[in-house]
Amino acid sequence: MKVDAVPRPPAIELIGIDKRFGRVHANNNVNLKVERGLIHGIVGENGAGKSTLMSILYGFYEADSGEIRVNGEPVRIRSSREAISHGIGMVHQHFMLVQPLTVLENVMLGAEGGPLLAAGASEIRAKLAHLGREYGLEVDPDAVVGELSVGLQQRVEILKALVRGAEILVLDEPTAVLTPAEADQLFEMLKVLKSQDKTVIFITHKLREIMRLTDRVSVMRLGEMVADFETAKTSPPELADAMVGRKVILRVEKGQAHPGEIALEARDLVVKDDRGVTRVDGMSFVLRRGEIVGIAGVAGNGQSELLEALAGIRPLAGGEILVEGRVPPPELRTPKGMRKLGVFHVPEDRHRMGLVMPFQACESAMLGFHDDDVYGAGILFDRRAIAADTAEKMEHFDVRPRAPLLKTANFSGGNQQKIVLAREIERNPHVMLVGQPTRGVDIGAIEFIHKRIVALRDAGKAVLLVSVELDEIMALSDRILVVCGGRITGERLPETCNQQDLGLLMAGVSEREHAA
Amino acid sequence: MEAFDAFIVIFASGIRLAVPLIFACLAGLWSERSGIVDVGLEGKLLTGAFAAAAAATFTGSAWLGLCSGVTVTVLMSLIHGYASIDQRANQIVSGVAVNMVADGATALIGNAWWGQGGRTPQLPDSALFNSIQLPGAYTLHDTPIIGPIYERLISGHDLITYLAFLLAPATYWVLYKTRFGLRLRAVGENPAAVDTAGISVRGLRYGGVLICGVLVGFGGTYLSIAQAAYFQPHMSAGKGFIALAALVFAKWRPLPALATCLLFGFLDALSIRLQGTILPVIGSVPVQAIQALPYILTVILLAGFIGKAIPPKASGIPYVKER
């Protein structure tokens, strides 16, 4: 690489950015310098203010105060239009796509190239084809976005930015929704961008990705920028400590499991989804007291339907479920009935199933347990008892802030997840079904949640853990079942297997081919 | 031949009855596609009819009547828009308020100005939109089949009716072929996507609401100074609500909206025609049942028997960036 005589100004410089949402101080006097042509990582706990900072750079939110410089020039960015005109593109944490429109229409939106669509369409088509070839981002321009997989939808988001000629690309937790293979592809693409002297800002919770991909990394905590490292000169533990502000143990500490009697048994389960497609296709397994069984697999291979069936949310299309050795009578095959039998459930998607976002935290923390006597007998709830009960749970699970009356939506992802876990675990389940306990959750909270799950096991409970994070499966499970296409493709012990091995099983390579 | 004549009569009457539905339905389409639910169509039709008749009465000009009708409904739409877009009010509540105010205010003002229980004086032909004969209607008069169809179904309507029929393809074209249309469709589905694409959500939604006001003004004007020659309290008679049903039935698409409004117009014409007649086997015709058909059909649709009616995803939800 040629060294310029005059040092180039940084691509992005944020100086003293401040932003409040009501009482929440989301960004507190944040400074950030991003050099041109580098991949710059940003890490931080849930709610640290990463997305807010990037949305300010992209003109989605306006900062209360502070200065933005692009290539050394002070600029005012009051709308996304202005950000785009300065060459900034962003892939948001929650995609900004119009589901019923086609890929082409989504890409054109805001860059139509004239009052009539026909004129601009051919030009955008050509650009899409060109970018597709150059960066390996092929997508059918006439496909309806809502029918694409998340991985492809993300491509569309990236294409939107590139079509607009982005020189600086911000990606907010892009890998949270990708399979490992898709993530690898994304990284290749980002490296191509870098080789073309474009700048990438990359937000993630996964320190492995930071180490592998980035040149520099900045750490945010509680709305402030607390550290800035050259990636080559730092390490995951150092980053983790900076993020959380204390020593974090990245490794789960757990002793030997002592499996007891069978708590839950599945025999030849068949489960269909809402459209009548068979998603679980003959699964059989046992779950014993005092053990954690991990279900590994690429998202969408029947794990969701399996969990819902076990929890009594989804009917069985075949096979049977035994709790404590007996088939529960039909009237108990409901979520409430299964809870009565001691089978509790932490759903995979806390926004859709686990919580009601506009409710107060204490209301979300009693969902499904409304009949409980502690909340008041008779017709009326005892609001004070509800708040007190939630405050206690928040104390036990270190939910921050400890505000039972705050709206659920105003807690960060990790803290929302702790509310769900507290609600279920505090009721002393016999069998705990846990779906994606740490999706989108920061490492401080992950450490805490993992500890609680292990503690549950040590208390003699049976835990079924579904996760698409192999690291998590390997770290927590006492036994691993790998699923693919609705079937169990193999069983492994975490001590005696590795990621490649599991990866092959996840891809559906059966035991026999595997051995050969 | 007699049956054929009867058909022609019912169809011609169905077309006339469909016109206010078409305007109101497409008006609702523009508003809801931009994300603003408008249950106030009924009230706006009524007020538009009143304003048009009042202005025509004072000035003697149908065109000034139209201007007045449209101006008033646009203002009403903008008020609804301000409440929904800038003040993030509940759009149903705002729409219901529009309906209630319209119902009371038109009758009240009409009565204060002219007595007659809120009815405006009968307007002379010169203050109305009259039917126009298309060229050749007379020459084709004696040709069988084509003659009557051309003369009585296609020719012989007023300007506003022809406009209504042009409006659906025009809406289709703007919605699917222009930049404005693309953005409008997008903002009704996901305003955040529009915002991050650098486009003003507020501007687009006001655009949708404004077009809604103009169109529904035409519909109201048609009621009082084209179809009738006066304004009368409650003369919209639920057409604004039927238009909403048609909008759902057409799944928020312009060309099916036109077809649905025509269907509902024909049902209306049929029920009027069959009033009091005794048919063999059935006996006296249950007219109310026919009048209820638009609603029944819509309910059947909503129950999922005729495909799925999915409204624009963001319609009715104020766009709030900061929770």
Ligand SMILES: Nc1ncnc2c1ncn2[C@@H]1O[C@H](COP(=O)(O)OP(=O)(O)OP(=O)(O)O)[C@@H](O)[C@H]1O
């Ligand atoms: N639109 C909003 N309105 C109100 N508060 C908000 C809004 N967006 C974010 N916040 C709050 O601001 C704080 C910072 O949120 P932000 O989304 O920037 O965090 P983050 O670092 O991106 O977290 P995560 O890792 O969970 O994505 C949080 O407390 C959040 O609840």
Ligand SMILES: [Mg+2]
């Ligand atoms: Mg974020």
